[in-house]
Amino acid sequence: MIDKHILKLRARDDIGAEEETAIRGAVKDVVRLPADSVVVRAFEPMDYSTILVSGLACRQKDLRDGRRQITELHVAGDFTDLHSFTLKYLEHDIATLSDCRFAIVPHDRLREITERFPHLARVYWFATNLDAAIHREWSVSLGRRSALARMAHLFCELYVRLDLVELTHDGGYDLPLTQAELADTLGMTAVHANRTLQELRSLAHVEFARGRVSISDFDALKRVAEFNPAYLYLDRRAR
């Protein structure tokens, strides 16, 4: 059920058998939600967190005028709202972008296992710090990169993150987003996202169609994006 989650943890640190058992035991429930559902509503008191088991989800913040910014995309294995464990509520929504399954982990169980295994506390602390590192990279994209480089960068990031949980195949991956949602992620309009997509296809041979990203020349894409995966902390070490 949460195999991809464990897989992702193990990419960054050793997780003992006892720890793994504790993590698996902390899952209380698994729920299914259709696309475009709000999983967690901003500012509602939370006493559980959720691991994304399958599907695509996001964190999004709405503005008064109805526009929104997606601040992170979540793939299978991500602890989408682990930060609510210490924050007690979220200042953003968690929403599904496709059909999703979530594993529910109550905060009191999180507290138990992090007190029993201080190492796991650090591993999960690390996980939220990694989210923050991704936020920072997105800030650079939004603040300093052109629309083209920003989009290329996102496609690179998702390739690496999905590859880690074995969700890439044939030089690409499923990304069930509309162009409007992609635009909300990249801080641009849907029209411009469409045009940028066309430019990216002709420049770097990257396709985005029918919910799938196909990368025929990853190096070309990386060059356009000036992509360096170091911010994803892919090295395994004791946390």
Place this chain on the structure above:
Amino acid sequence: MIDKHILKLRARDDIGAEEETAIRGAVKDVVRLPADSVVVRAFEPMDYSTILVSGLACRQKDLRDGRRQITELHVAGDFTDLHSFTLKYLEHDIATLSDCRFAIVPHDRLREITERFPHLARVYWFATNLDAAIHREWSVSLGRRSALARMAHLFCELYVRLDLVELTHDGGYDLPLTQAELADTLGMTAVHANRTLQELRSLAHVEFARGRVSISDFDALKRVAEFNPAYLYLDRRAR
């Protein structure tokens, strides 16, 4: 020495006397650095973290072409690079923007106190999650807000954060930034920052001159920014 740090922690949760003693005891050294120094270099292995005691510092990421994005500003009391405790290195620089003093906290002492006081582990975990919440709000600014609203929003945020550590006075606060550095924070050019500053002055009666922000009408500023401080998690509760 780290009074402002303790003050900030206590704004979000109760910190016991024993915990406070442990925190103060974890400080090994205090160092002084002039403006425009690099405190922590990206990708260097870290075995300590630093609390900003006084001055203004930032997290910054450089691009190949020499441009940069400042992804967070740090004020006195902030644990500027607490995340290196679990990340082991940072993917960005920490740099000073004014003369600064830092308290050095070795990671092994952090490990000690977080294992001895699981509650402190959560308090510090919370602190890094708060950083991430600020990152997300900045993503919204960079992605969806106009230059004017973005600048207004930053000035609001800094007012609240500085007020928390008693560093505001006479309806304003010291912000020893050049316009170019402000521009790097807001994802715009220095020229445009200058023009936006002028617009903000005439629209919301906000001055930024000689390293000081003077706000004569905070409500007007908040309106321009659509500022809501909820993302700063200002409520005190058990973490």
Place this chain on the structure above:
DNA sequence: CGGTTGTTTGATAGGCCTCAAAGTCAGTGG
């Protein structure tokens, strides 16, 4: 198969960038 949602294209406008130069200010040294 009609309606709805999502994609694509075109025309126009505007916000922000770029380049360049002038103006201001604090600090320095004669």
Place this chain on the structure above:
DNA sequence: CCACTGACTTTGAGGCCTATCAAACAACCG
């Protein structure tokens, strides 16, 4: 005390990137 210097701020002109508005087109779905 006053040139001189270097850093920073301000202004102007022109252009590009991206937004906006509108409409046609394509794809999906009950």
